[in-house]
Amino acid sequence: MEIIIKPKKSFSIDFKELWYFREIFYSLALRDIKVRYKQTVIGILWAILQPFLMMVVFSVFFGKLAGISSGDVPYPIFAFAGLIFWNYFSSSLSSASNSLVSNQAIIQKIYFPRLIVPISSTAVYLLDFVLSLIIFAGLLIYYKFTPSFIGVLIILPALLISFLASNGLGLFLASVNVKYRDVRYALPFFIQMLLFVTPVIYPSNVLGKYQWLWYLNPMSGVIEAIRGGFLGGIINWQLFGASLLVSIGLFIIGVIYFNKTEKYFADVI
């Protein structure tokens, strides 16, 4: 194997190299999974408890007190269907954005494709996602809903959209965070704001004649499709397709920006 080191200028991704370093990806992901619930009493139960408690809080405050209508569907399962994907998206986005800074010791000392760091940091939330699906199945049985076949099939593309959107934005924010630590402080507000412009708490029909706005937010297509597929109703394929396109776009922008800035990571971080 011959390595040539020279000034880095243009955009380039070496897929062979990424594959060569795949074990670092597994190891970092495994580390995050192992470390996640260390020194907690109930351990991995937190992964189940967190979305469940969020659902309870949402149901009490938004469903009952604020009286947000969820149509024919009971509010708890309506909210939970949204929360499964929303939690995956927001946790991944937040950890990808902070990943470079929190792994700075490694970045300053050891070479491997930097792309591995933010993307591997989101792997742990896949585990949480699977656990939430189990509760979702329980809720479906409790509320006596029978998911459509399409609904079950749509989980994977919906997860893919959530992955592309959160990692795309995450890669971009992670690179900015290396230079401007402002990102770390602005991020929680940004994510909270995103929650309010995504139909997690409320149904998508609130926008009335401004429905087209949903096409800009990839998570709206995901959540709407899951509600359609599992809780009775129709799936808005047009919106789902738009979400896929937007998420691919976000991912490409994220990768390009990351690639262009990664050369100075070790010097600036």
Next chain:
Amino acid sequence: MSIIEVKNISKKYIIGNQKTQYNSLRDDLVLAIKKPINWVKGARNQKEEFWALKDINFSVEKGEVLGIIGANGAGKSTLLKILSRITPPTEGTIKMKGRVGSLLEVGTGFHPELTGRENIYLNGAILGMKRKEIAKKFNEIVNFAGIEKFLDTPVKHYSSGMHVRLAFSVAAHLEPDVLIVDEVLAVGDAEFQKKCLGKMEEITKKDGRTILFVSHNMVAIKKICSRVILFKNGEIQKIGNSTEVIDNYLGLEKALVGLRELSSYRRDAKLSQEIIFNEIKIINERGLNILEIEYGEKFGVEIIYTVNVEIKDALVGIIIKNNDLLPIFTTTDFDSTFATIKEEKRLHGKYMERVFFSGISFKPGNYIIDVVSTVHMDRVVDFCENAIAFNIKDENLSNLMKDRVGVISPVLNWENKKYE
């Protein structure tokens, strides 16, 4: 065929006159609004260029152990960072054959919450080992580190010594074609350092692996490196045989002459220089300048200095260091003459002082002398580091004495009586 070829490598850093360590987004935004033209041009602050490396060229043969020395900030670490691909060069190219492993500070990627076992796998993977490779060497790694009993304890409960031993052990069992080592030997206890040096020698001798070794430990460099590069201000000052380059670095080439003119010695600008050293020489019993000293021969040092401005409480002294730059002892003229006269002033004029080393048993080898003048041991008036060196020959010495362990080799009287 060389395994590493470095051609015209330069590295530029931009050092802005920023007050904070991190750029804040606000600063950049404010500038973008206030001075949009400058901002677009990229001249956001008055930024200064700094060339950490300038036009570096060298090559390394397979199986060679190359030492890299130089003062802090000379560019050693920047070179290693480029070689290990952590940061790209600004200009030039490097061609390397084979896998490169770096030991730029060991223990990178250790997670305190994970156990020793888990960290071996994690750290191994980060350093570029495959899981199978780690599994195969697992026992060896654990044995070398000596942490068998704590394998399943989180490393946050390890002592710092154990932490370092484990980290070095993982890294040392990495099998790259080129191993980059930076200052690892600064850590751990003496016994472990010895073990590490041994391991590095073993790696090169047995497997013919190439090592780039950066250290301030000249003994270690001399011991394991065949060739050394001396860096100064981002450039290669000297490259060649290790003893030659190290002697050049320590200023020994100029110093090992028996007599040294010190008026032209390049001094630190911060010295106050009421007293300034003119000359230092090694003398024999009769006061004659000599170059080499037989073991046991009486000899001393003569210093000539000028007092430019009348000064109170200033002492003149020397620090004797061995070839490893380990200080053996310090002696000053307060020891005898001035000790009793506290208020002694040194008046304007030129002076000569002599001191003989009687009753000190230097081992054969090179010694280096720093000459210093201070007031109350805190304000330094004049200081010439590595001002002169002398060599103690071993011709008068039995073989039994030569190989003794220790810094000095006194000949003492032993009493011997039949006890029972």
